[in-house]
Amino acid sequence: MTPELGYAVTVAALVLAVYxxxxxxxxxxxxxxxxxxxxxxxxxGVWLLLTACMLLLVYAFLTFDFSVRYVANNTNRGxxxxxxxxxxxxxxxGSIILWGWMLxxxxxxxxxxYRRTQxxxxxxxxxxxxxxxxxxxxxxxxxxxxxxxxxxxxxxxRGLNPLLEDSGMITHPxxxxxxxxxxxxxxxxxxxxxxxxxxxxxxxxxxxRWTIIAWYFLSLGLLIGGWxxxxxxxxxxxxxxxxxxxxxxxxxxxATAFLHSVMIQExxxxxxxxxxxxxxxxxxxxxxxxxxxxxxxxGSVHAFTQGSIGIFFLVFLALVMLGAFSLLAWRIERLRGRxxxxxxxxRESAFLLNNLFxxxxxxxxxxxxxxPLLSEAVKGQKVSVGAPFFNLVNIPIFLALIFLMGVGPLxxxxxxxxxxxxxxxxxxxAIGVVGAALCRVLGVGNLLVLLCMGLVVFVAATIALDFWxxxxxxxxxxxxxxEATWGLALRQNRRYGGFVVHLGIxxxxxxxxxxxxxxxxxxxxxxxxxxxELAGYTIRxxxxxxxxxxxxxxxxxxxxxxxxxxxxTVLTPAKKFYPQEQxxxxxxxxxxxxxxxxxxxxxxxxxxxxxxxVKVQINRMISWLxxxxxxxxxxxxxxxxxxxxxTAARPRPDHVVVA
Amino acid sequence: MSARALRWAxxxxxxxxxxxxxxxxxxxxxxIPSPLxxxxxxxxxxxxxxxxxxSLDALRGKVVVVNFWASWCVPACYDEAPSLxxxxxxxxxxxxxxxxxNIQDKEEPARRFLAQFRHTFPNAPDPSGRxxxxxxxxxxxxTFFIDRQGRVRFKQVGAVTDELLKLQVEKLLAEPA
Numbered sequence: 068m069t070p071e072l073g074y075a076v077t078v079a080a081l082v083l084a085v086y087x088x089x090x091x092x093x094x095x096x097x098x099x100x101x102x103x104x105x106x107x108x109x110x111x112g113v114w115l116l117l118t119a120c121m122l123l124l125v126y127a128f129l130t131f132d133f134s135v136r137y138v139a140n141n142t143n144r145g146x147x148x149x150x151x152x153x154x155x156x157x158x159x160x161g162s163i164i165l166w167g168w169m170l171x172x173x174x175x176x177x178x179x180x181y182r183r184t185q186x187x188x189x190x191x192x193x194x195x196x197x198x199x200x201x202x203x204x205x206x207x208x209x210x211x212x213x214x215x216x217x218x219x220x221x222x223x224x225r226g227l228n229p230l231l232e233d234s235g236m237i238t239h240p241x242x243x244x245x246x247x248x249x250x251x252x253x254x255x256x257x258x259x260x261x262x263x264x265x266x267x268x269x270x271x272x273x274x275x276r277w278t279i280i281a282w283y284f285l286s287l288g289l290l291i292g293g294w295x296x297x298x299x300x301x302x303x304x305x306x307x308x309x310x311x312x313x314x315x316x317x318x319x320x321x322a323t324a325f326l327h328s329v330m331i332q333e334x335x336x337x338x339x340x341x342x343x344x345x346x347x348x349x350x351x352x353x354x355x356x357x358x359x360x361x362x363x364x365x366g367s368v369h370a371f372t373q374g375s376i377g378i379f380f381l382v383f384l385a386l387v388m389l390g391a392f393s394l395l396a397w398r399i400e401r402l403r404g405r406x407x408x409x410x411x412x413x414r415e416s417a418f419l420l421n422n423l424f425x426x427x428x429x430x431x432x433x434x435x436x437x438x439p440l441l442s443e444a445v446k447g448q449k450v451s452v453g454a455p456f457f458n459l460v461n462i463p464i465f466l467a468l469i470f471l472m473g474v475g476p477l478x479x480x481x482x483x484x485x486x487x488x489x490x491x492x493x494x495x496x497a498i499g500v501v502g503a504a505l506c507r508v509l510g511v512g513n514l515l516v517l518l519c520m521g522l523v524v525f526v527a528a529t530i531a532l533d534f535w536x537x538x539x540x541x542x543x544x545x546x547x548x549x550e551a552t553w554g555l556a557l558r559q560n561r562r563y564g565g566f567v568v569h570l571g572i573x574x575x576x577x578x579x580x581x582x583x584x585x586x587x588x589x590x591x592x593x594x595x596x597x598x599x600e601l602a603g604y605t606i607r608x609x610x611x612x613x614x615x616x617x618x619x620x621x622x623x624x625x626x627x628x629x630x631x632x633x634x635x636t637v638l639t640p641a642k643k644f645y646p647q648e649q650x651x652x653x654x655x656x657x658x659x660x661x662x663x664x665x666x667x668x669x670x671x672x673x674x675x676x677x678x679x680x681v682k683v684q685i686n687r688m689i690s691w692l693x694x695x696x697x698x699x700x701x702x703x704x705x706x707x708x709x710x711x712x713x714t715a716a717r718p719r720p721d722h723v724v725v726a
Numbered sequence: 727m728s729a730r731a732l733r734w735a736x737x738x739x740x741x742x743x744x745x746x747x748x749x750x751x752x753x754x755x756x757x758i759p760s761p762l763x764x765x766x767x768x769x770x771x772x773x774x775x776x777x778x779x780x781s782l783d784a785l786r787g788k789v790v791v792v793n794f795w796a797s798w799c800v801p802a803c804y805d806e807a808p809s810l811x812x813x814x815x816x817x818x819x820x821x822x823x824x825x826x827x828n829i830q831d832k833e834e835p836a837r838r839f840l841a842q843f844r845h846t847f848p849n850a851p852d853p854s855g856r857x858x859x860x861x862x863x864x865x866x867x868x869t870f871f872i873d874r875q876g877r878v879r880f881k882q883v884g885a886v887t888d889e890l891l892k893l894q895v896e897k898l899l900a901e902p903a
Binding site: 136219221225226355358389395397437441647 | 729732733734735736737739740744746747748749750751796797798799800801804830831832835838842
């Protein structure tokens, strides 16, 4: 019964979405408010029906309804109930439901937020969003139906991919998809602006806000993905330049470029054409990422499955890109403004360079990702492009971006005077040089790491200098330090949110540099009771225990670790054997630290427990990635907070003592 | 560039990228040919679920189809199970032997699977996993077609169909002994 009901609901949602998109477009073109209201009701209906779809599928998972093929493929009777809920997005079909549902939610928010305030742009934006929803519902109806019936009904299901049985998998896809789908809103408003030919300020304000929101979620998704990779996959890394990771990283790069170049448009009315291009590219790249992960045209550890779904995505991607760029070309005369730079030494030029580097990074990532295809098409050879290529090309680009991060926010608009440069940069450059020299004295030998450290210190100094000056200015008006700081952060939340994001990136950069340069590892086969030593740690192999879990069998090793001061901890890495998997899965055990993590992976072992192979990694400064990520997301959140109205000055409380 | 030229150039710029992606459908990154094709099939000797011995060496001179399966393999193994039994019924008279090798499984659900589909051809568990390693089995189901000289001639990844079984078996039967 569930399969048929689910399918009926999906088809109903598809019909409603197509109708809503058509009615929305017609109402926008002819200015008919009755159709517009009808289109809004359709948007609400689509959301309700998709919510029903999700609930129905969750219900099927919770009740082990193996007549639904998707349930049988992604769960079995041993799967714990919380993973039965998250199995909803554990594979292709369910992830499309989640995608569609989030899109319908964003559509509802757009309806609620802009129905009255944006009478011109809003109807077209609504039509575009419902059109995109229609596509995802079409995918749910034809190439990837989540409610497909399975017959005969098996006694038990296949089970969830064991690697997905992790808390990271509960949150990572949600954040990532909120980011991906979030970019639909700026895209829809960009299309609306192009269609009606109003490419002025309203478009920019709405688009900027929604791009930050989507960017926030995408960043969060990437970070949780890195954390999942680090503590589940057991290779001690957090980023592998895998095609699917790249697919999520590319829209992040172009969205970051947009968030910077949009400031030039707000301030100087330049780069309209460029900003629209970036929005179209960002949205297209989210589709490209979905296409890549679901078409199977490029091999990847994350890839879902193959089938006709790839064709659907490619056709839609072609429609979106050709349609959007044709619209852009059609409006080209309105978009070409005056675009001369006043001087090389100006904020405009710093931001342009920033855009150039971000786009270069996006392009190299794209090129590396599709190169295997290109090579096969042109030379007929299967090749794979790995981390060495991406690192080689991207490290210089990212170092340059960090440098610009210090320059951009402080250099003057239009034309920076020698005085402006001296005032803002002399001290930070000096501090950066001293910082790098200090690192050298402390024993950092790697030139790239030294450069990175110097740049990070330089940028941190520019931020500190700016903040100190601004806070001092506020203090002159009588605020205390704390109040001055808070006041600044809230009053100029975009500027200081941006600074906080920059600080987060700096911390992440240190984490990347440190972990690449100073991590160390060893692998040893040791007898029970014997030890292996690495970097001051002594790891003793004590015991091996078999444990039967609800859906798998595991062998748990016990290792007692002591450091130079004495006993430190007991780690219990394991090897899990799932009946449906060919190879056992390593369950890592670790102790996270501020400067270094101890990370143990259990390898082969003797069945009688007499000896075992263990991989010991000392991963340095990995925690900085997570701390930096936290700072970054806080900064993005600060930038999203609506700016307070600047009219009424808040009366200062009397009890604040002026120090 | 003039606005007129840009009007065409901007949308056209995306065409090569789309074409490259479309080309991707013609290729399969996972399609790496099995190195076993044309090589002698590695011998194995297992004990079937009904207790009888199953050995490849004893079958030299016959066309042999070896199918690797598991009871948890939903839905592919369930899809192909009826076809396998039909092929066995159709070809056993003509000297074709079908062997099921049950891998990465537990005995009780495996027996239930066999009972559900009323399989009558020899089926044996591979408790140590050695046979599946020898054949380079990556996932279930995989099916190997072995000719009268004992060489692996074709490998099917994923479910087999009536048509595929017929095509491959007839081809090998047509070859001189």
